[in-house]
Amino acid sequence: MQGESHGSHQTVAIEPGAEHEAHAAAPSAFDGDAQHGSQLTRRGFLQSALAAATLAQAPQALAQPKPAPVAATLAPPDAPPQAVVLNINGQDHRLTLEPRVTLLDALRETLAMNGTKKGCDRGQCGACTVLVNGRRVNSCLTLAVMAEGDRIVTVEGLAHGGQLSPLQTAFIEHDAFQCGYCTPGQLCSATALLDEMRAHSASAATPDVRQQAVAWSDDEIRERMSGNLCRCGAYPNIVSAIRSVAAGKV
Ligand code: FES
Ligand code: FES
Secondary structure (H helix, E strand, O other), rough: OEEEOOOOEEEOOOOOOOOHHHHHHHOOOOOOOOOOOOOOOOHHHHHHHOOOOOOOOHHHHOOOOOOOOOOOOOOOOOOOOOOEEEEEEEEEEEEEEOOOOOOHHHHHHHHHHHHOOOOOOOOOOOOOEEEEOOOEHHHOOOOOHHHHOOEEEEEHOOOOOOOOOOHHHHHHOOOOOOOOOOOHHHHHHHHHHHHHOOOOOOOOOOOOOOOOOOOOOOOHHHOOOOOOOOOOOOOOHHHHOOOOOOHHOO
């Protein structure tokens, strides 16, 4: 850079490449450390802004209520076991169970009645279906203590005197199972289905709920059995087995 002085006026010739240097050296309102009289610097600006923000939030922070003390434990105290009498397949069973025990676990774990199966344990597959007072329920969603005084029927109670029920026989004849894991639930469910349809109770598949008699269609049977899943896909044969019993062929 070369400079010439003409009186009080100074001209500056800037060499190529020196412009950036000269520009960078010029004082700026947002320069970091340089203080130039009363000009606002970057550091000063940030410090002022931070102080203002802190002051603005201070009253709120002071006004906020203190968080409530966290309880030492959120788990409820254990409920003590209680005596319960369950009538299962016509026989009374005196048990001592915690109130949280499901009917499914009482059957399988306490009474070793393993015919009733545990699939999802959350009411989605129907493997645990049993009959309570003639109605099908998911035993995994039923507390055992709630079933006291009720008539509980499991798959072990469907046969009488060594004779399979008509549905059990039909399931064998129609090859309505493969692995058999869902079959106890399917049999209990189908047993209640037969009673429901004979009583002419309508379902979501009933075309006209004002009809006196419900038609034994595949749609009706499939709809009423829709809560029982079969991972082997034996559905067509299950429907055939139920239809054959409904028709009195078994
Ligand atoms: S185990 Fe109860 S519905 Fe699946
Ligand atoms: S027969 Fe295997 S799940 Fe139904």
